[in-house]
Structure formats: structure tokens, C-alpha cells
Amino acid sequence: MPGMTITKGLTDLKTLFNDIEEVYYKSSEIKASDLGASALTVDMELPVLEDGVNLDTGAADVTQIKLTTGTIWTSKAAKGDSDISLQVASIAGAVNELFLEKGAAVASAAGLIDGNTYKGSGYKLNPKKVTGALVLPSNDRSTIIVLANVEMYASLIAADGDNPAYFNVTVSPMSNSDGDEIIILEKSTASDTK
Numbered sequence: 141m142p143g144m145t146i147t148k149g150l151t152d153l154k155t156l157f158n159d160i161e162e163v164y165y166k167s168s169e170i171k172a173s174d175l176g177a178s179a180l181t182v183d184m185e186l187p188v189l190e191d192g193v194n195l196d197t198g199a200a201d202v203t204q205i206k207l208t209t210g211t212i213w214t215s216k217a218a219k220g221d222s223d224i225s226l227q228v229a230s231i232a233g234a235v236n237e238l239f240l241e242k243g244a245a246v247a248s249a250a251g252l253i254d255g256n257t258y259k260g261s262g263y264k265l266n267p268k269k270v271t272g273a274l275v276l277p278s279n280d281r282s283t284i285i286v287l288a289n290v291e292m293y294a295s296l297i298a299a300d301g302d303n304p305a306y307f308n309v310t311v312s313p314m315s316n317s318d319g320d321e322i323i324i325l326e327k328s329t330a331s332d333t334k
Contacts, residue, residue: 155326159279160193163226165238169289169316170273172323182275184234189306192227195276195285197313197322224287224311228294229304233261239294239307241268267293274311286323288316 164182174180198220205214228235236242245262252258274287291314294307313321 155283157278157283157285157324160188160195160276161279162277163188163193164275165272166275167272170275170286170323171288171316171318172320175286175323175325180275183272184238186226186228186235187230189227189229189303192229192306193276194223194225196223198222222311222313224313226309226311227297227303227306228309229306231296231305235307236261236263238270239268239292239309240264240296241266265296267295269293273316282327284325286325287311287313288318288320288323289314 163186165184165186166180166182170180200217201220202215202217204212205216207213228239240263243262243264246260247262248257248259250257270292272290272292274290276285276287278284291312292309294309296305297303297308298305300306315321
């Protein structure tokens with residue numbers, strides 16, 4: 141098109157975040173300086189159900205300011221509510237202790253069913269606030285989304301059709317000490333680092 145210069149074309153912008161297959165949990169916030177180190181230690185990989193991740197940071201709540209003529213003069217916006225959730229399919233002790241408040245009971249049942257011995261712990265079902273950070277690499281690992289500081293609450297879904305038992309986890313993104321809520325990383329090429 142004559143008279144128009146395009147500084148970034150479609151091929152320059154083809155950086156995608158697709159198909160989350162891995163979710164990593166860290167029990168403390170993540171700052172940009174943590175990512176600059178040669179390694180990042182996380183507490184666990186969460187076993188999330190296929191299609192069990194929803195990551196919607198929330199639509200802006202926009203108010204249009206109009207003149208008496210009805211003409212839109214300006215607008216203002218407030219951050220909308222996020223809708224971020226995970227379905228973590230495990231009732232392993234470490235996952236239970238992450239999402240549930242541990243009770244007093246430590247149980248062991250010898251010969252309870254078919255002569256098998258079982259062991260476990262008691263838990264309270266009151267909501268438990270879990271804090272930390274989440275690291276979500278895209279399937280092709282070309283991009284990574286880091287929810288730098290989160291608060292999570294979970295409920296146990298023990299029976300849901302064909303799915304195994306899972307924790308339905310609601311995630312609220314919070315600002316880390318740098319003021320960041322989300323960090324978006326793109327894979328660099330050798331020419332990017334020069």
C-alpha cells in the first residue's frame with residue numbers, strides 16, 4: 141500500500157502461547173531477577189488434567205465518558221476480574237498437604253479391604269490459601285508464562301464422570317515485590333542476545 145510503512149509484519153509477530161501441558165508450582169514469588177539465574181528451582185510439577193487449565197486475566201471494565209451531545213469524549217478502564225483455574229488430578233500426600241489443611245489424624249488400616257493395608261492423613265475441608273508462583277511453558281516451549289505471585293484456593297472433586305479425583309484450584313494473580321503480576325517470556329535466538 142503506497143504511503144504506509146509497516147515496521148512489524150505478521151511474521152514478526154508470530155510468537156504464540158499454545159497448549160499448556162505442564163504447570164510448575166513454586167512456594168514463593170518469582171521476580172525477573174530469579175529468572176536471570178542459570179536455574180530456577182520449583183517445588184513440584186502439578187499433574188493437570190487435559191483441558192484442565194483456564195487462563196483468562198480478565199477483560200477491562202471500560203466506562204465511556206460522553207458529552208451532552210452523546211459524543212464519546214474519552215474513556216476510562218479498571219482491571220477486570222481474572223478467571224484462572226487448574227484441575228490438579230492427584231491425591232498424593234504432597235498435593236493434599238498443599239491444598240488442604242492437615243488434621244490431627246494419621247491413619248493406618250491393616251486388612252481394611254481385600255487384606256490390603258492403607259495409610260494416610262486426615263484433612264480439614266475449610267478453604268486454605270496457598271501462595272507462591274506458577275510457571276506455564278507452552279507445548280512447543282517457544283514461550284513461557286509466569287504468574288509471578290498467586291493466591292490459590294482448592295476444593296476436592298472426588299467423583300466427576302470419567303475423570304479421576306482432582307482439586308479444582310482457583311488462582312488469583314497478585315503483584316510480586318517488583319510490581320509484576322505476569323511475566324511473558326519468548327525463546328531467544330543467538331542474534332537476540334548480541
